[in-house]
Amino acid sequence: MKPINLDHYDTLYENLQTEYTARFPRSGAAQQRAVEHLLDGGSHTARQWAPYALRITSASGAWAEDLDGYRFVDFWQGHYANILGHNPTLIRECMIEDLQRGYGMHTGLLEEREAEYTCQLAKAVCADQVRLTTAGTLATMYAIMLARAYTGRTLVLKISGGWHGANPLALKGVGKNSRGYDRVDSAGVPDSTGEELIVTPFNDCDNLRKIFRSLGDRIAAFIFEPCLGAAGFVPANPEFMQTARELTAQYGTLLILDEVITGFRFCAGAMHSLYGVKPDLATYGKIIGGGMPISAVAGHNDIMQLASNRAGTKKVMFNGGTFSSLPLALLAGSTMLSYLSEHEKEIYPRLKAKGQTLFAGIEDAFTRQGVLAYCMGRRQPAELQGSLGAIYFPSQADYYPASAEEFNDPILAGATLREQALKLGLLLGGVNVVHGLGAISDAHERAEFEVVYQACAAFAEQLRRAGMA
Numbered sequence: 001m002k003p004i005n006l007d008h009y010d011t012l013y014e015n016l017q018t019e020y021t022a023r024f025p026r027s028g029a030a031q032q033r034a035v036e037h038l039l040d041g042g043s044h045t046a047r048q049w050a051p052y053a054l055r056i057t058s059a060s061g062a063w064a065e066d067l068d069g070y071r072f073v074d075f076w077q078g079h080y081a082n083i084l085g086h087n088p089t090l091i092r093e094c095m096i097e098d099l100q101r102g103y104g105m106h107t108g109l110l111e112e113r114e115a116e117y118t119c120q121l122a123k124a125v126c127a128d129q130v131r132l133t134t135a136g137t138l139a140t141m142y143a144i145m146l147a148r149a150y151t152g153r154t155l156v157l158k159i160s161g162g163w164h165g166a167n168p169l170a171l172k173g174v175g176k177n178s179r180g181y182d183r184v185d186s187a188g189v190p191d192s193t194g195e196e197l198i199v200t201p202f203n204d205c206d207n208l209r210k211i212f213r214s215l216g217d218r219i220a221a222f223i224f225e226p227c228l229g230a231a232g233f234v235p236a237n238p239e240f241m242q243t244a245r246e247l248t249a250q251y252g253t254l255l256i257l258d259e260v261i262t263g264f265r266f267c268a269g270a271m272h273s274l275y276g277v278k279p280d281l282a283t284y285g286k287i288i289g290g291g292m293p294i295s296a297v298a299g300h301n302d303i304m305q306l307a308s309n310r311a312g313t314k315k316v317m318f319n320g321g322t323f324s325s326l327p328l329a330l331l332a333g334s335t336m337l338s339y340l341s342e343h344e345k346e347i348y349p350r351l352k353a354k355g356q357t358l359f360a361g362i363e364d365a366f367t368r369q370g371v372l373a374y375c376m377g378r379r380q381p382a383e384l385q386g387s388l389g390a391i392y393f394p395s396q397a398d399y400y401p402a403s404a405e406e407f408n409d410p411i412l413a414g415a416t417l418r419e420q421a422l423k424l425g426l427l428l429g430g431v432n433v434v435h436g437l438g439a440i441s442d443a444h445e446r447a448e449f450e451v452v453y454q455a456c457a458a459f460a461e462q463l464r465r466a467g468m469a
């Protein structure tokens, strides 16, 4: 099968936008009203797309409904937080009960739930100590501050494409510019921050060794995701994970694993447990809040103690924030963690099997229409397979991107086609994907997969009609 011919791409995309604006006029009008005072119409870049994002009126399980009354199968699922689907009864009911007895909203006072929740989390991820905050961005920021304080060093090593939230301490090399993945990603972040950050490609052990040989004794922390979101969810290969652990230990650098996406996504705990590797610190978010805002830094006692009131002059100002440990969030998070740990043996194999079925089905749907498309997530080693995936359009048969650089290349992996046209094409077919797909929840079943296959087939048909396949 031949790869996609991108020559007629602009016409295809224009036609899709026309069809989309005709199908979803109410969301279009809502966007126009929104931009009057809400910058760009929404408060998170990832929730916006061209020509405008749909406005949701309800969401349940695998589905969401928009303002124009269409239902769609959703793979964004609360930025990948909703592992049981949207608004699961289990969580909703316990929150309603709490509110009905007059509790749950913020008090700003200590209560037992917080200790119970952190105990649950610490046990599940095998950490000595945990401190909570409200966003993954803050958790990664505090983890880096802890590492700098602990080591007395400044440099931080990260992965190209690695996203740790808009945390200014790690905001370099997330996206690509003409100089590659080696620049500060935001205005307003001083050049000195960029100088303190070193960027290395994912799964490249040779480069990692080279960096540690030349700068290892100046690096406070090496931070990375066990499964790189920006690369379509490529997992760290075991050799890379092992090398990272060995080099950081050898040079006195702290290993921080950012498990904001991966925590409780592959098992009822940390993804790093699948590698048999223990980081010095790890960050969690998304799933651990059960749909409410909780994030955490968890790690080794000696390091975490620096955030304690007893740390004296070395104290790291790690305050969870006004809304940290919101009672309802602790309840939702704790209910979620209990459920996942009690049902670990059924849920995770089921999610893995669903992933393999869906990824293969998507590839088949495209193949039957003569379109070469693959699904990231399908070809991982069995122990690292899971429920995260991304469709891409390879430049040749048997091409599997291994890094953010490759996955986001418009030619090698059809990145523009994926981010723009596939997004609209699948929405028109009743499916919401982000960066090519997203996260399968336990609420996604065969019926939803059928909708996806039909949407992929219809999009493939549009590619053929446009002379691109």
Ligand SMILES: Cc1ncc(COP(=O)(O)O)c(C=O)c1O
Residues within 6 Å of the ligand: 079, 134, 135, 136, 137, 138, 140, 163, 164, 165, 166, 225, 229, 258, 259, 260, 261, 285, 286, 295
């Ligand atoms: C790996 C990773 N780290 C950190 C963050 C930041 O989390 P939040 O958006 O909750 O601040 C994200 C968010 O998508 C993430 O994917």
